[in-house]
Every structure is written in C-alpha cells, then in structure tokens.
Amino acid sequence: MKRVSIFGSTGSIGENTVDLIARAPEEYHVVALTGGRNVDRLAEQAIALNAELAVTCFPELKQRLADRLSGTGIAVAAGEAALLEAAARPADWIMSAIVGAAGLQPGLVALEQGTTLALANKESLVCAGALLMETARTHGASILPVDSEHSAVAQALVGEEIADVERVIITASGGAFRDWPLERLPDATPEQASSHPNWDMGQRITVDSASMFNKALEVIETREYFGFSPAQIEVLVHPQSLVHALVGFNDGALMAHVGPPDMRHAIGYALHYPERRRLPVERLDLAKIGQLDFRAPCERRWPALRLAREVMGRGGLSGAAFNAAKEQALDAFLARQIRFTDMAAVVEEVLNAMDGDGALKCDRMRLDHVMETDHLARKCAAEAVLKIGTDA
Numbered sequence: 001m002k003r004v005s006i007f008g009s010t011g012s013i014g015e016n017t018v019d020l021i022a023r024a025p026e027e028y029h030v031v032a033l034t035g036g037r038n039v040d041r042l043a044e045q046a047i048a049l050n051a052e053l054a055v056t057c058f059p060e061l062k063q064r065l066a067d068r069l070s071g072t073g074i075a076v077a078a079g080e081a082a083l084l085e086a087a088a089r090p091a092d093w094i095m096s097a098i099v100g101a102a103g104l105q106p107g108l109v110a111l112e113q114g115t116t117l118a119l120a121n122k123e124s125l126v127c128a129g130a131l132l133m134e135t136a137r138t139h140g141a142s143i144l145p146v147d148s149e150h151s152a153v154a155q156a157l158v159g160e161e162i163a164d165v166e167r168v169i170i171t172a173s174g175g176a177f178r179d180w181p182l183e184r185l186p187d188a189t190p191e192q193a194s195s196h197p198n199w200d201m202g203q204r205i206t207v208d209s210a211s212m213f214n215k216a217l218e219v220i221e222t223r224e225y226f227g228f229s230p231a232q233i234e235v236l237v238h239p240q241s242l243v244h245a246l247v248g249f250n251d252g253a254l255m256a257h258v259g260p261p262d263m264r265h266a267i268g269y270a271l272h273y274p275e276r277r278r279l280p281v282e283r284l285d286l287a288k289i290g291q292l293d294f295r296a297p298c299e300r301r302w303p304a305l306r307l308a309r310e311v312m313g314r315g316g317l318s319g320a321a322f323n324a325a326k327e328q329a330l331d332a333f334l335a336r337q338i339r340f341t342d343m344a345a346v347v348e349e350v351l352n353a354m355d356g357d358g359a360l361k362c363d364r365m366r367l368d369h370v371m372e373t374d375h376l377a378r379k380c381a382a383e384a385v386l387k388i389g390t391d392a
C-alpha cells in the first residue's frame with residue numbers, strides 16, 4: 001500500500017486529491033490530512049479515508065476536531081508544530097497543497113524524509129526555490145510539479161534533453177478581466193475577481209489569475225523548478241485553458257500539452273508517476289471545440305508579468321519578498337483597503353524599498369533568511385497599503 005499524506009486537504013487541490021485517493025482505497029494508507037478552519041470537512045475526510053492523523057493549523061479548533069473524531073481512533077493535533085510533525089511522519093507520497101508561504105516549512109520537512117513531494121504550493125518555489133531543490137537533492141527526495149502548466153512541461157520533457165530546449169511557453173486564461181476595458185480595472189471588486197472563466201479553484205489563486213500574479217508566480221516557478229533562463233520562459237494568453245504549456249525544441253518543434261481544465265490530471269499524473277493510469281477526467285472532443293485562440297499578454301493590463309521578470313533579474317531573496325508582498329496586497333484588496341490595480345503598485349514599492357536597502361541579497365539561501373525576508377516584506381507591504389490606500 002502506498003502511504004500518502006495531504007497538506008491542505010480541505011482546499012480545492014486537496015479535495016481533488018482526496019477524490020482520486022477515495023476511488024481506490026485499497027491502494028492507499030492515508031497517514032495525515034491537514035486543513036485550516038474547515039474542521040468539520042477535515043473530520044469527514046479523515047473518516048472516509050481512514051487516516052491515522054488529522055491536523056488543523058488553528059489550535060483553537062483542536063477541540064472541535066477532536067469532538068468530530070471521537071471514537072474513531074484517528075489522532076488529532078493542531079498548530080504549526082503539529083503540521084511539521086505530520087510532515088515528518090513517514091509517507092511515500094506527500095501532497096503540498098497549503099496556500100501561500102505557509103506551505104514552505106511543511107514541504108521542507110517532508111523533503112527531509114526523502115519522500116516524493118507533489119508540489120501544488122508554488123509559493124514555496126517562488127520564496128525559496130534554491131533551498132527546496134537543494135533539500136530534495138541532499139535527502140534523495142523528489143519533487144513533482146502539480147501546477148497544470150508545470151506538469152504539462154514535465155510531461156513534454158519526458159525522454160528529451162534539457163539542453164535541446166529553446167523555450168517554454170506557459171499559457172494563461174487571462175482570468176476574470178481579460179476583456180475588460182483597462183479604465184474599468186481600478187473599480188473591479190473582490191467578487192468580480194473571484195470568478196474564473198474556466199477553472200474552479202480556491203479564492204486566492206482565482207484573484208491571482210485575474211491580476212496575473214498567479215502567472216507571475218508560475219514564471220518564477222518554471223525557472224526555479226526546471227532551471228530555464230528567464231529569456232527562455234514565455235507567457236501566452238489562451239482563453240480556452242486547454243493547451244496548458246508548450247515546449248519548443250532547437251529543431252523548431254513545439255510540443256503542446258492539451259487537456260481539460262481539471263486539476264485531477266496533474267494530481268493524478270504526480271500520484272501515479274512514472275505510470276500513466278486511467279483518470280476520471282473529461283476526454284476532449286477537439287472537433288466540437290473547433291478553435292483554440294492565442295494572443296500575447298498585455299503588460300499594461302497585467303504589470304505582474306513585468307514584476308516577475310524583475311524578480312528573476314534581481315535573484316537572491318527577491319522571490320520571498322515578492323510573494324509576501326503579493327499575499328499582503330491580496331489580503332488588502334479582499335478587505336477593500338486598496339483597489340485591484342493597486343496590488344501591483346504595492347508589490348513594486350516593496351521590491352524597490354527592500355532592494356534599495358540591500359535586504360534581498362544572499363549568497364546561500366537559508367530558511368531563517370527567507371522567513372526574515374517574508375516578515376520584512378509583509379511589514380513593508382502593510383505600510384505601502386496604508387499609503388496607497390489613503391491616496392486612492
């Protein structure tokens with residue numbers, strides 16, 4: 001039996017992972033499931049999958065979780081230390097699907113046990129790609145990407161030489177405001193930004209899709225995971241979200257990965273890797289679809305893409321600052337303290353301020369430096385939110 005754990009099991013990626021595992025219960029022993037506020041759902045999942053342990057990151061919810069699981073024999077724990085202990089429990093395959101920088105430390109602890117980490121939490125690669133990849137190497141662990149674009153790139157690279165790759169193109173649907181007139185963008189509300197044309201995802205990544213901060217994170221993720229140079233990585237707007245990525249080789253061939261917008265494909269590919277098993281996803285009828293559209297992204301509409309290039313150019317700890325500032329700016333937008341278009345301004349201000357102070361330099365990445373940068377960037381972003389929010 002394959003021993004598996006799911007971090008962030010109650011989220012959108014988590015639920016899709018639970019769905020795949022619940023279809024073949026005889027194949028899996030579920031070690032740990034972790035979630036946040038939704039402890040009722042976490043308890044349901046733990047019972048359905050007969051997990052060893054259920055953990056909520058909120059200590060104040062431990063009792064409620066324990067009540068829901070009383071008499072089941074499933075162990076209960078809560079808080080940050082409990083999350084890290086759960087990540088250290090031996091498992092053959094661990095899904096990292098917590099949202100935000102909070103996913104970094106559990107991911108590192110999981111890698112230290114030499115396991116296979118299915119990485120949906122792209123923020124950890126953006127914050128600390130060098131550290132994550134080095135930890136995997138040192139402990140003989142592997143990381144499999146669970147972002148649709150990166151899973152697509154990995155699949156297009158099977159049997160190929162990285163040296164033969166000329167370029168990698170990741171696609172973007174363009175999110176909720178792809179076709180809005182630019183002058184309407186400042187007035188976009190959190191509700192409008194929270195609906196995605198093609199994908200059903202958690203709220204934060206959905207808003208990040210509208211602002212293209214999600215794609216900005218993914219460009220950096222592509223660089224950190226595969227090691228391609230910034231100049232090799234392109235973004236292409238593709239409204240249908242059916243072609244997830246294309247890899248261009250030095251003979252001019254482009255290998256495209258085409259599939260329905262269903263994360264169970266990328267999750268299932270990582271779950272069964274290196275095998276390809278049947279997955280419960282829609283089979284595309286291309287004749288019915290008829291047409292696939294592509295266009296270049298407009299950097300005036302989506303300044304986050306330019307910021308991603310700056311981050312890659314600056315290197316060091318700028319990914320950690322970028323992600324933390326982005327998370328704070330997103331919180332401020334959701335709380336209606338700043339406008340939709342102010343998010344990029346907040347992030348840019350943080351990057352400039354911290355780089356000017358020399359705070360983003362680093363020779364060898366260490367976790368404490370990453371955490372300190374994250375902390376500083378959040379403080380700096382809170383100040384920028386106050387300033388920009390008042391100006392607005």
Ligand code: NAD
Pocket residue numbers: 007008009010011012013014034035036037038057096097098099100102120121122123146147148199200201202203204205263
């Ligand atoms: P979500 O908000 O639906 O779920 C997040 C999960 O993390 C929940 O279980 C929540 O309880 C838990 N969580 C939140 N804050 C936490 C904290 N501080 N500590 C511990 N646990 C916490 O998010 P999602 O859409 O499932 O995304 C999860 C990750 O996967 C993100 O990094 C996202 O960028 C990435 N991703 C998501 C999709 C998608 O289709 N949803 C696609 C590609 C990548």
Ligand code: MG
Pocket residue numbers: 147148149218
């Ligand atoms: Mg993606």
